[in-house]
Amino acid sequence: MNSAVKVCTHQNAIPILHEIKHALLKLAENNQATTIDLSSLPMTSQDTEQLLSTLGKGEVNVTLTSAGESTFWETQFPGVWVTQHQPHFSSKQLTYIEICLFPSLLMAQQADITDGLNRLQEIMS
Amino acid sequence: MSKQYTLMDHLQGQGITRRGFLKFCSITATMLALPPSLIPQIAKALESAKRPSVIWLSFQECTGCTESITRSHAPTIESLIFDFISLDYHHTLQAASGHAAEAAREQAMKDNEDQYILVVDGSIPTGNPGFSTIAGIDNKQMLIDTAKHAAAIVAVGTCATYGGLPHADPNPTNAVAVSDIIKDKPIINVPGCPPIPIVMTGVLAHFLTFGTIPDLDDLGRPKMFYGNSIHDRCYRRPFYEKGLFAETFDDEGAKAGWCLFKLGCKGPTTYNACATAKWNEGTSFPIEAGAPCIGCSQPDFWDNGGFYNALSQPTISIGETAAAAIAAGAVASVAASAIHKSAKAKAAKKHHTVTTDDME
Numbered sequence A: 001m002n003s004a005v006k007v008c009t010h011q012n013a014i015p016i017l018h019e020i021k022h023a024l025l026k027l028a029e030n031n032q033a034t035t036i037d038l039s040s041l042p043m044t045s046q047d048t049e050q051l052l053s054t055l056g057k058g059e060v061n062v063t064l065t066s067a068g069e070s071t072f073w074e075t076q077f078p079g080v081w082v083t084q085h086q087p088h089f090s091s092k093q094l095t096y097i098e099i100c101l102f103p104s105l106l107m108a109q110q111a112d113i114t115d116g117l118n119r120l121q122e123i124m125s
Numbered sequence B: 001m002s003k004q005y006t007l008m009d010h011l012q013g014q015g016i017t018r019r020g021f022l023k024f025c026s027i028t029a030t031m032l033a034l035p036p037s038l039i040p041q042i043a044k045a046l047e048s049a050k051r052p053s054v055i056w057l058s059f060q061e062c063t064g065c066t067e068s069i070t071r072s073h074a075p076t077i078e079s080l081i082f083d084f085i086s087l088d089y090h091h092t093l094q095a096a097s098g099h100a101a102e103a104a105r106e107q108a109m110k111d112n113e114d115q116y117i118l119v120v121d122g123s124i125p126t127g128n129p130g131f132s133t134i135a136g137i138d139n140k141q142m143l144i145d146t147a148k149h150a151a152a153i154v155a156v157g158t159c160a161t162y163g164g165l166p167h168a169d170p171n172p173t174n175a176v177a178v179s180d181i182i183k184d185k186p187i188i189n190v191p192g193c194p195p196i197p198i199v200m201t202g203v204l205a206h207f208l209t210f211g212t213i214p215d216l217d218d219l220g221r222p223k224m225f226y227g228n229s230i231h232d233r234c235y236r237r238p239f240y241e242k243g244l245f246a247e248t249f250d251d252e253g254a255k256a257g258w259c260l261f262k263l264g265c266k267g268p269t270t271y272n273a274c275a276t277a278k279w280n281e282g283t284s285f286p287i288e289a290g291a292p293c294i295g296c297s298q299p300d301f302w303d304n305g306g307f308y309n310a311l312s313q314p315t316i317s318i319g320e321t322a323a324a325a326i327a328a329g330a331v332a333s334v335a336a337s338a339i340h341k342s343a344k345a346k347a348a349k350k351h352h353t354v355t356t357d358d359m360e
Helices: A016-028 A045-054 A110-124 B007-013 B018-031 B036-046 B064-069 B078-086 B098-111 B139-149 B157-163 B197-210 B239-241 B318-327 B332-349
Strands: A034-037 A060-067 A068-074 A081-089 A094-101 B053-058 B086-090 B116-121 B152-158 B187-190
Touching: A016 A034, A016 A045, A016 A094, A034 B036, A045 A081, A045 A094, A060 B152, A081 B018, A081 B098, A094 B018, A094 B086, A110 B239, B007 B018, B018 B139, B018 B239, B036 B197, B053 B098, B053 B139, B064 B157, B078 B157, B086 B098, B086 B157, B116 B139, B116 B197, B152 B157, B152 B197, B152 B332, B157 B187, B187 B197
Parallel strands: B053 B086, B053 B116, B116 B152, B152 B187
Antiparallel strands: A034 A094, A060 A068, A068 A081, A081 A094
């Protein structure tokens, strides 16, 4: 992990860093998760680049291949995750900041578990 | 179109898992400009959502709105047509023509009575029925006939929503908006010249997801996309607050990305999603490219003075006229104030042309 935190100087990234700080405090104190949708905010591509650069990369990287490819990584600040979706029906990448213990989308879903169980039983029968 | 075929059936048919479906829902929330906290409700709604039939009518228009929607990236136009809706009639995009095209419209109206969405772009001429016809039917009559059994109407583009360019002074065809003719159906206004692609697809996706029309503002626009002014969401807003303005298109302020208010930016009085949704697959929007907002999603924007005149400035030269007033013994500020008011009123009545001199 990069211990040297680069200072983000671009004006529109700073408010997001404040929002992340407050959300991280809520996670630490009340285990309350927050999601920030960057595409709903007035940010230039330089703003996004500088924000992600400041957040950096931590210990976890995950790729999800369902309905298009998605990547998840924990930033250098534990509990702060970056999620990027490349939807199968869209040509634009969507970026979210998730402040949580673990992105909920990565957890196995009950319907998929049941489907997987059925397939496993079919293979074994 | 299969009436019982849900969107979830369609996605499952493509081998998409529940996890993939939830991901689809989170992306849909972004598309609908809804907060991520509403994803569970979106998932619940989409589980039983059916693809609605859409009939798209084009009247006095330039096809710019269709050009725009074909550039939609979330969803893409292909995905919109095949996954989200059943586009049963659209002059420009459909393969059929002539009688076959009209038969497709009539069949869709019959099969989906009181359930289809009617999309309209272009204004409706009321001066003479012959000004604009389709298959021998004048625009007004076709709108009335097709709207009769529509579940809702989406008026796209400033022409369909407020009359637009055809309605601008002197309005030779006596053009009017959809809402001037249809009074008994819910109408969603999606203005813009053209509207932002994903705003158009987002409104259709909202209807697909929730089966209702979104919350509208006093001009009939969905608040989720038109709830904030361009100015409020502009990334250059901090420069406005600091009083840092570009004075010309090539001065140091312009190069430094300062506020374009003095160059005629209509961002403070314009409500649209350009600053966040952006254009060209989210690349940028006019202000980001150095051009002031012209206010194209507001009524009568063509007739509201020059595109490059600041909102706070009168539309004629105060300097020369005020000097003349001083020479005549009048108080300059009083004269300027009076001129300002009358010029604004005149500009609203009379189309104000823009020359290359205005851009210097």
